[in-house]
Amino acid sequence: MNIIVKNTTTLLGQALPPGSKSQTIRGLVLALLANGETILDNFLDSEDTLNALNVCKDLGAEVTVADNSRVIHGAGLPIQPVSTQINSGNSGITTRFVLPLLGLRKNTSQPIILDCGEQMRARPIKPLVDALRNLGLSIQYLETEGVLPVSVTGNLIGGDVEIEGITSQYISALLISLPCAPNDSNIIVKNLHERPYMEMTLNCLREQNIIFSHEKKGNDDIFHIKGNQRYQNFQTSIAGDFSSASYLIAAGALTQGSVEVQGMDMTDSQGDKKLISILQDMGADIDIMADRILIRGGKKLTGIKIDANDIPDLVPTLAVIGTHATGKTEIYNVRQARIKETDRIHSMTSGLSRLGGKIDEHPDGMTVYQSKLSGNRVNGYDDHRTVMALSIAGLLADGSTTIKDSEAINKTFPSFVEIMQSLGAKMEVRNGE
Secondary structure, X not given: OEEEEEOOOEEXXXXXXXXXXXXXXXXXXXXXXXXXXXXXXXXXXXXXXXHHHHHHHHOOOEEEEEOOEEEEEEEOOOEOOOOOEEEOOOOHHHHHHHXXXXXXXXXXXOOEEEEOOHHHHOOOOHHHHHHHHHOOOEEEEOOOOOOOOEEEEOOOOOOEEEEEOOOHHHHHHHHHHHHHOOOOEEEEEEOOOXXXXXXXXXXXXXXXXXXXEEEEEOOEEXXXXXOOOOOEOOEEEOOEOXXXXXXXXXXXXXXXXXXXXXXXXXXXXXXXXXXXXXXXHHOOEEEEOOOEEEEEOOOOOEOOEEEOOOOHHHHHHHHHHHHHOEOEEEEEOOHHHHHOOOOHHHHHHHHHHHOOOEEEEEOOEEEEEOOOXXXXXXXXXXXXXXXXXXXXXXXXXXXXXXXXXXXHHHHOOOOHHHHHHHOOOOEEEEOOO
């Protein structure tokens, strides 16, 4: 599947982004661990959340559909899997969150296999595996050292562990699972990246009245977690996804007209809401209201320096914005963007360069110079964020732009093209080209 984009000067209208992927999958995992009925309203229906749902079902949860909600019937602990073969697809968050949960199941002496999609197999898991081995699990790599698939036995018992914070998903996985271990735990996280996602997890723990403490000493984050705790069933409405909204917000700022992005809560803990303040600092005209954001396009943007450590998912979008801003835009301190679905620093440097963008690639980011873009055929690298960001670049480029491997948008934002079309974007999906 390809997305074809033609130069579009004006966008106008209202758009409602889907629910947060990060919150949806956290909600599913907590629902699995709780005893009773949990209701998740405004549920994100996408490839990643379907993978998470299937994992929860394989681990014993029952799921029913009610309009845009999901009702999850959890049986509490110990987890009672209905399969010894678990496949998390290409969802990084699902893969990493589920691994420690396999030490909270019944019959932990029986091996259970955790596998994933081809793309996820290329992403690192070793730091989390090493930590879990110190916390009671026995994990064996079945093919290649450091990546899935793995065979898991043993109990998650808790204890003391140190882990590198290159991705917040490692830490969130431990924070969610260790309260259920029989022993207290102490986690030392070295050089934590993506801090807002960790804060999102801590908010989940607070809402569940989980007992823990957190302090920061130098470059270390130190957590003490009381063991033998339990999660309770709950009902919540998933907040609008700022990561998905980022493409709509950027598109509104980079074209003429006005775009109103609805259903967004600026008090939510999602780190990617930072795009709004970044764009305002660059000169964009954006008004923030109670539950919506109004972007008036056509303003001159000026390049700035952006520390993107907390917002790696925004790197592709920021790179596109940089081509439209006067001077240069420096995106730095985000080396973890190289270990996402693809190496996003390289994919965006390559894609925007093919469109005429002038970009210097660095180990931890990129410098983007104001550039005149021209349509071309570019690789989407089967990465949803690369595909959607390059689609926004296509709006700015003269002529027509084709983004390959565009089915990746189904991972988090299946309605992306339809919503962009409703705003007036000259964008369409074509198969077989």
